[in-house]
Amino acid sequence: MTADFEAEARALRERYPRGTTALIPILHLWQGKEGYVSQEGIERTARVMELPPAYVESVLTFYTLFRREPTGRYRIQVCKNLSCMLQGADETIAHLARRLGIEPGETTPDGLVTLEAVECLAACDEAPAAQVNFRWCPRLTPEAADRLIDALAQGDAEVVRRYG
Ligand code: FES
Structure with a gap:
């Protein structure tokens, strides 16, 4: 490669x-x-x-865009800046961390997901903004995050494309 x-x-x-x-x-x-x-x-x-x-x-x-360790198959990045925080990004991040059993910056033991809290994604009007494998994922509420994780856990990689 x-x-x-x-x-x-x-x-x-x-x-x-x-x-x-x-x-x-x-x-x-x-x-x-x-x-x-x-x-x-x-x-x-x-x-x-x-x-x-x-x-x-x-x-x-x-630069936080670069990683020094291997990531999971899906890299979920949720914006942690002001506009997104005002729209509940902290709840989404905490919800994802609980649901996945990891902290931001970590990867699930099965290697499926890496969760990251990142700086502004320049999509403040669609807060809480997120990306999955660098594909746009607008308004990632805790409920939407659950649907996303369920789909990824069931092997539905297309969910990333549908969000994009
Ligand atoms: S503050 Fe979240 S995308 Fe800009």
Whole structure:
């Protein structure tokens, strides 16, 4: 899955006038392949970028969009910023955490779901806003969250597409 990473990363790097500007897109490229950015991802990115691995890691850990551990099959991200909190996002997050038996940032033991409380998703008018595997999931109330989890637990991956 990551065999063609170097060639794709170099092609990406050439699109930018300054090489270092491509660092974030290249980290996204790795994460898209592996699901997270491992130590191997840091080192291979550093080689392509001709940067020290510590520099790559410092950028990686600054942005919450990047993950350092494997995620579940479904990554549920619920916005935790003001507009969504005013519309009950804290209840949705707490409900999901109870229902799944995990805290935000954790993955269920069966590897099905990773729950994350994230910064503004730029969809404040559809609060509480959420994403499932980066697909838009508007107005995720606790009731809607239950329907979503039920569908995912029954293997209904299409539910993610229906929300999007
Ligand atoms: S505050 Fe939640 S999407 Fe903006």
